[in-house]
Every structure is written in C-alpha cells, then in structure tokens.
Amino acid sequence: MKCTVSSRQPKWYRVVPGGSDMQLSDGTSVLNPYQIVGDQSSGEYFLQIPNVQVSDSHTYQCQLFNADPPYIQASLTVIDTVPSCSVTGSVGGNKVIHGDTVSLQCSANQGVPPAVLVWLRDGVVQYTGTTSQTTIQWNTAIEREDDGKLYKCSLQHSTLTNDISCQSVIQFDVEYDPVISVSIQSGNNQGQIKENDDFVATCVVDESHPDVDSYSWSGPGGFTANENMISLSDIKRSSHGSYTCTARNTFYDDSRGIGTTQLNVDVQYKSTVTIEITLGDNTIDEGYDLELICTDFGVPSPFKYTWNRTDNQGNIITLSEVTDTLQVYNIEPSDAGTYICTTTVKYYDDTESISSDTTSIIVYYSPRINKEISKSGASKGDTATIVCEVDALPIADITWYNNNEYEIDNSTDRILIIEFVDHNIKRSTLWIFNVLPESDYGVYNCTSVNRLESDSHLITLNGTNIPRTQVNIDLIDRSYDSLTINLIPMFVHGVSGKEPNVYYIEYRSQLNASFLHWPSNGRGTTNTTFVVHDLEPSTTFEFRVKLKSDNEFKVMSRIYVFNTYSLPLLTINHHTGIISWTRHEDTKYQCVKIEKQLADHNWDVLESCIDRDTLAYTIDDEYAEYRMTYCTEMGKCDERTFEAQVMVPYTDPKCSSSSAGVIAGVIVSLVIGAVTASAIAFVLHKLNNKGNDQDCKTC
Numbered sequence: 001m002k003c004t005v006s007s008r009q010p011k012w013y014r015v016v017p018g019g020s021d022m023q024l025s026d027g028t029s030v031l032n033p034y035q036i037v038g039d040q041s042s043g044e045y046f047l048q049i050p051n052v053q054v055s056d057s058h059t060y061q062c063q064l065f066n067a068d069p070p071y072i073q074a075s076l077t078v079i080d081t082v083p084s085c086s087v088t089g090s091v092g093g094n095k096v097i098h099g100d101t102v103s104l105q106c107s108a109n110q111g112v113p114p115a116v117l118v119w120l121r122d123g124v125v126q127y128t129g130t131t132s133q134t135t136i137q138w139n140t141a142i143e144r145e146d147d148g149k150l151y152k153c154s155l156q157h158s159t160l161t162n163d164i165s166c167q168s169v170i171q172f173d174v175e176y177d178p179v180i181s182v183s184i185q186s187g188n189n190q191g192q193i194k195e196n197d198d199f200v201a202t203c204v205v206d207e208s209h210p211d212v213d214s215y216s217w218s219g220p221g222g223f224t225a226n227e228n229m230i231s232l233s234d235i236k237r238s239s240h241g242s243y244t245c246t247a248r249n250t251f252y253d254d255s256r257g258i259g260t261t262q263l264n265v266d267v268q269y270k271s272t273v274t275i276e277i278t279l280g281d282n283t284i285d286e287g288y289d290l291e292l293i294c295t296d297f298g299v300p301s302p303f304k305y306t307w308n309r310t311d312n313q314g315n316i317i318t319l320s321e322v323t324d325t326l327q328v329y330n331i332e333p334s335d336a337g338t339y340i341c342t343t344t345v346k347y348y349d350d351t352e353s354i355s356s357d358t359t360s361i362i363v364y365y366s367p368r369i370n371k372e373i374s375k376s377g378a379s380k381g382d383t384a385t386i387v388c389e390v391d392a393l394p395i396a397d398i399t400w401y402n403n404n405e406y407e408i409d410n411s412t413d414r415i416l417i418i419e420f421v422d423h424n425i426k427r428s429t430l431w432i433f434n435v436l437p438e439s440d441y442g443v444y445n446c447t448s449v450n451r452l453e454s455d456s457h458l459i460t461l462n463g464t465n466i467p468r469t470q471v472n473i474d475l476i477d478r479s480y481d482s483l484t485i486n487l488i489p490m491f492v493h494g495v496s497g498k499e500p501n502v503y504y505i506e507y508r509s510q511l512n513a514s515f516l517h518w519p520s521n522g523r524g525t526t527n528t529t530f531v532v533h534d535l536e537p538s539t540t541f542e543f544r545v546k547l548k549s550d551n552e553f554k555v556m557s558r559i560y561v562f563n564t565y566s567l568p569l570l571t572i573n574h575h576t577g578i579i580s581w582t583r584h585e586d587t588k589y590q591c592v593k594i595e596k597q598l599a600d601h602n603w604d605v606l607e608s609c610i611d612r613d614t615l616a617y618t619i620d621d622e623y624a625e626y627r628m629t630y631c632t633e634m635g636k637c638d639e640r641t642f643e644a645q646v647m648v649p650y651t652d653p654k655c656s657s658s659s660a661g662v663i664a665g666v667i668v669s670l671v672i673g674a675v676t677a678s679a680i681a682f683v684l685h686k687l688n689n690k691g692n693d694q695d696c697k698t699c
Helices: none
Strands: 011-015 022-025 035-037 046-048 059-063 071-075 084-088 095-097 101-107 116-121 124-128 135-141 150-156 173-184 192-194 199-209 214-219 223-225 229-232 241-250 256-279 283-285 290-299 304-310 316-320 325-328 337-346 352-369 375-377 384-393 397-401 415-422 425-432 442-449 454-462 471-478 483-489 502-509 516-518 529-532 540-549 560-563 571-573 578-580 591-597 603-611 616-618 626-631 661-671 674-684
Touching (some): 101 116, 116 135, 173 241, 199 241, 199 256, 256 337, 290 352, 352 442, 352 454, 375 384, 384 454, 471 560, 483 540, 603 616, 603 626
Antiparallel strands (some): 011 022, 035 046, 059 071, 116 150, 214 223, 256 290, 290 325, 304 316, 384 425, 397 442, 415 425, 442 454, 471 483, 483 529, 502 516, 571 578, 578 616, 591 603, 591 626
16 A cells, blocks of 8 residues: 655554554554555655455555644455355256256355355356355256356456456256157148058157157057157058157166157048938928938048939939038929939148939929820721820829710720829820710810829810821831831822921830830830830841821821841851851941950951951861951941850750640730730640650651
C-alpha cells in the first residue's frame, strides 16, 4: 500500500474497529513481517505484507503528525483464488443413465468479502450459490442431451475481473434408451398395403448408447418376431392392426434400456357387398314403397355407390350414383327386376376395384288386358279364333262370357279354349268350330282376375272373312343348328299389300306333331329377318307365318320346308391308315383342311385345301388325333371343326339274341271345323336267330 510524504517519516497502523489501532511502524522500526519499501528520498513509504493471508484483510492507515490531512487509509481484501470442486451422487463415476439425478458440489475458502460459487454447463450458468455459502450442492437430472457436455464450478468476486474456475472439469458419459423408427419397404410409408401383397418393414435405430443388442416385434393375433425385420407374405386382412417394434440395450449397471415404436398396418381389401331390404320385401304389391340399403364390408370405404336395375327384358337402367340407399316410392310393375348395387373403392396406389350384390324384386300387379284386339271375323262354317292376352302377377284367371253373359267352357265339341303362359302374360284363345252366325256372332267378354283386382275386355265376332297371310318365306342362310329366315310380303295384282304390323312365326320338325312359336314368348315380331337357333342337324323343318294387321289376325300362310345341314361323317381306319369324310352340302365349300394334333396340344396343318371331289387322305401316324374343316377356295373356313372317329371293324352279324320292339305314335291334327285324331302305328320286327351256327335272315 502506497503512502508518499514531503518531509519526515510517517507511521503505519492497522485499524481495529472498536478498539486501539495496531501500530506497525514508528518511523525507525517496522513490526515483523511487515516491510517499508519505496524511495524514501522521494518521500515513498510503502507498506508491504509478504505472503498475504485472508487474516490480513483489514483497513490500514498511514499517519503524519501536523500533516493535512493527518492520515490516509486503504482497505485490503484477501480471497481464496483456488476453490476446490467435488462431485457426488453418481455410482458409475462419470457414467450416468439418462434421467438419473446427480449431486454436484463445489467448495472455496472463506474470502473477505465472501465469494460467490456458480455451476456452469458448457459455459452457461445453471446454479448459483450465495455469499454465505463456502460449499454449494447442485442436484440435477442428467438427460440424453447432456452427454459429452462440460460441467465446471467458478468463483465470482467483485474484486476479480474474470471468474476463477475449478481446476477439474466434469464430463458425463450419458447412456440412454434406443431411439428407433420403422422403414417400410412395400406398400406406402403410411403402412397401407393391399391384401395378398407382400409386406416388409424394418426396425431402424436412429440413436442408441450403448448399441442395441436385441429386437422384437409383436402384433395382432399373437404375432411375434425376434429380429429387426418383419416380412408378411401374401398378407391377409386379419393382419390389419398395430405392430410394436422393441429394441433393447444394456447399461453399465446391467439394467436394460428399452425403445419402442408403433407401426399401423392398414390392409386394404376388396369389398363384400350385401343389399338389405329395409322397407318392403322381395315380393311387393304395386303402389307400396321400397327401400334398399347397400352395405359394404371392405377397406377402404367406397367413394362411389351405383344402383342399377336389370328389367325382365334384360335392359340395364342406372337408378342412382349418389348414396348407399335406394328408395322407390309407389312402386310399379316396370320397377320389377334385378337390383344391383355396385361399390367402387380406390386403394392407396390409386387403383380401383368394384364389388356388387344383387337382389330380385317381384312386383305383383292387377290384370292388364291387351285391348288392341277388339274384333275378329269368320264366315259361316269356318273356325273363329278370339284371343285375349292378359298381363298380370300373380297370373290371372281368364273367363269367357258370350252375348248373353253366360260363361263359356270346353263342355261342347264346337268350343275349345287353349291357354298359353309366357312369364307374366297369359294368352287365352277361344276356338269356335263350324261357326253359326245366328248364335256365334256378337260380343264376347274376356274377364281376368287375380288377388289384387280384375279387368275385362269386349271383342266382337262378325262375318268378316280374314284373308290368308300374304307372305312368302325364304331361306337366307343355314348351318348345322340354325336357319336364317326372310319374310317377303306378297304382291297382289302388281300392288304390294299393306305393311304388316306383327308376324307370328311357327315351326316344327318332322318328328313333332305341334308347332313351336318364334319368338318363344309367342308375342310375334316386327322383323322380317330372323334366326332360329338350337335346331337339330340333318333335320327337315316346316315353317308358317300369320300376321296381325289393323288389330286383326290373318289366317296362317302355307307351309314352307327347310333343312339344316347334315353333320359330316369323318372316320379313321387304323388298319389302312386312311381318313375318309363326306362332302359338304354347300358347294361354296370347295376345300377340306386336315390338321394333326401335336404333343403340345397345338394343331399342325397337314393339308390346307384338299379338292372337294377328294374324300380320303392317308395319314402317317395312326395314334395321333386328326380333325377336318370345310373351307372355301379363298381360304375362308367354317367355324366348326370335326374330329375323326375310329371306324368300327365290320363283323358278320349274328343274331345271338333277339327282341321285338314296337314304336307307336299318335298324330293329332286339327282340321278346320272339327278335331280329328288318327293313330298310326309303326312296328319293327327283328327275326330270332335260329341257332349259333346260322346266319340271320333278312327281314
């Protein structure tokens, strides 16, 4: 401490508050260990304290008698410049498990005035003591992010320009649970996958200290796996749900760290659709209301519902594309049919699939008589036909009444009532044979009834002759099982007749007594060209036509006869190695193509055009299969092919057994004016063999 005077020697004292000051020098001597230093010739009497201690912290006074001022003072504060630091509360030394609490202690010698101790982490103050503490304790939880950070204690004092740090620095090795995530290798990164695809996912370690030493998976239905990857081949909807991946590591104290992550697997699959009738029933009377709800069981939910109806004629009508509910108010017969609900879903990959369900709705309705036919005609002695056609469900009962309103039935020989039902339509035809004008002409009442209601219609029979149908029938094309027919209206005296309204076609084979209707519903057709399918090959058919014009039926046309193609006879003789066949009836087929089946089941063309006049071909492999096709010279072949059949070897017929068969048939023919029946019997005789060594005799 410096004290400078202009003359004489000053005295040094240590001020003792509340007591006598302690003299340290008297001008000539100095109290040990204090020293007076400086250039005394220049008036410098500086007080020096060697090896200063905290106990030297006092106020010191330099005093000179008769000086002005008589003394000056200086205060000395001595502090501990090397505080000691210690750490307690961690059993693993600097190793800590995240979340553990450690106690950090720091101590310093007493200073005057007292110093302040602080704990810092990476240079940022975390905990500060008070001036009354020579030791501070900081209890803190160590987290994963504290790994590797520097902890130190520093001393702060008002007399220090910079803080003084502990000589030792603490750095923690923080061990923590694994941090994991899932990497998906199939589907999309949201865990969406389609049923029957393969699903693969891997458990990925993002951070872990120490390293992970085991993995496990758990999932729906008791699913488990003990590896980091799961592979679900041909995944099913039952695998839908939440999967948990668990990764484990081992800490320094042998405790276990656990990290988990969740994966939601969304298995998307085709819908199962059901239609529920919530109002009404599958059978419903006209005038009532119907409500259908379409329920979809699938993932994801449909984004579109489409309602269609297929009517009884096969037409498809779109009803709604809005909601899963379809409502039909005041239902009508035309609303009957098959209702179809189709749902459309869009999968995660933007592909779509549709599913559907159907339900049939039958609408019961009251009779509706076709009232276009209001009159019929027949001359005396002819046969009259009066037709009543009723559309109803349930099928209506039809009753005929004559002029006097008496019910007509089949009780007399001159009356025949024939009914034909096609779907919901019943056609009742009243035949009157040998018409008597005085009793048969007049008004006939057709009455139809079902459980809902009734309807009636009046038809007049008079003496107007009904002309025979003036139509020619021409064959356009034919095949083995179909005939294409063309109807040609006839010309009378150079002028064509009136365009017919409806044609009623009938046909039969030579083996059938009765005619069949075309179309099969018996309603007739306005087409002049039509195809009759499902016919027998090699068969003769009779055709006739009747037309209805101006709501009146004409008498049937004459009968026309047409044949279907005969099936060819194609045989293979394994003894001679020769295929033989019959010539096609149609001369447009001038060639025959022969093919052989190879080992791979494909067909190899052996001959593409054998001339029409050639009816045999020699083969090179009697065990192979062969087929034949009729073709034109231009290479256009028939759609049908014929495979060769094995020819049965000829054997001399012996009558080893005998029998007699009788085939009898009854042909019933309807003759205008009366019904007659004649029976024609055909008897086939086969002679008995008179002995095993005798040839059969010709019958």
